[in-house]
Amino acid sequence: MFKIRFSYLTLILIPIIFAGCQSGGMSKQQQNWGVVHGGLVHDEHQTRATRLCSALTAGAIREPIRIHVLATAAPAAYSWSSRDIYVSTGLMDTLNDAQLTACIAHEIGHLINDRHCDGVAALQGHEGSNPDEEKAADATGVRLLSVNHMPQEWLIEALQTLHDSDSCACPRTTLEDRINTLKAASKNPN
Numbered sequence: 001m002f003k004i005r006f007s008y009l010t011l012i013l014i015p016i017i018f019a020g021c022q023s024g025g026m027s028k029q030q031q032n033w034g035v036v037h038g039g040l041v042h043d044e045h046q047t048r049a050t051r052l053c054s055a056l057t058a059g060a061i062r063e064p065i066r067i068h069v070l071a072t073a074a075p076a077a078y079s080w081s082s083r084d085i086y087v088s089t090g091l092m093d094t095l096n097d098a099q100l101t102a103c104i105a106h107e108i109g110h111l112i113n114d115r116h117c118d119g120v121a122a123l124q125g126h127e128g129s130n131p132d133e134e135k136a137a138d139a140t141g142v143r144l145l146s147v148n149h150m151p152q153e154w155l156i157e158a159l160q161t162l163h164d165s166d167s168c169a170c171p172r173t174t175l176e177d178r179i180n181t182l183k184a185a186s187k188n189p190n
């Protein structure tokens with residue numbers, strides 16, 4: 001059974017093949033779940049999601065991660081332990097590319113923290129630092145952004161946009177708490 005979650009140096013030079021983002025290749029259980037959550041879209045949303053996900057994973061994540069788009073108006077993102085990430089059209093239409101990239105990084109953060117995928121050394125070994133799984137995924141997600149030379153502020157901006165969005169069903173106090181934690185961490189990097 002797959003676990004599902006709603007919603008992430010050493011100097012030894014070992015040749016490692018890093019993988020990009022793909023679509024397709026789902027289990028029957030996932031296919032049924034996708035139908036219940038609005039069904040998949042294969043239009044320009046999928047092209048955009050694959051492009052942004054690949055920019056994060058290429059050179060940073062060892063296993064292939066598949067990204068899919070659900071035809072759901074509510075902003076939402078999900079990660080499966082099978083290394084499948086789902087983003088809704090509502091989320092994609094709410095966020096710009098930078099913010100959406102940060103949300104995908106958060107989802108990959110869950111996969112790394114739960115040891116469902118492996119990344120470069122800079123992404124490993126921090127999962128126990130925060131007992132709050134969402135904040136821990138945020139922390140790993142901003143490290144993934146950082147590894148890719150992307151601003152950590154993208155995740156703060158994404159959470160703030162979702163916070164201010166009328167269509168977001170997520171508790172605003174929870175988002176405010178995560179935003180404040182990210183802001184405090186960016187001021188005091190360890």
Ligand SMILES: [Zn+2]
Pocket residue numbers: 006007106107110133134137
């Ligand atoms: Zn999450």
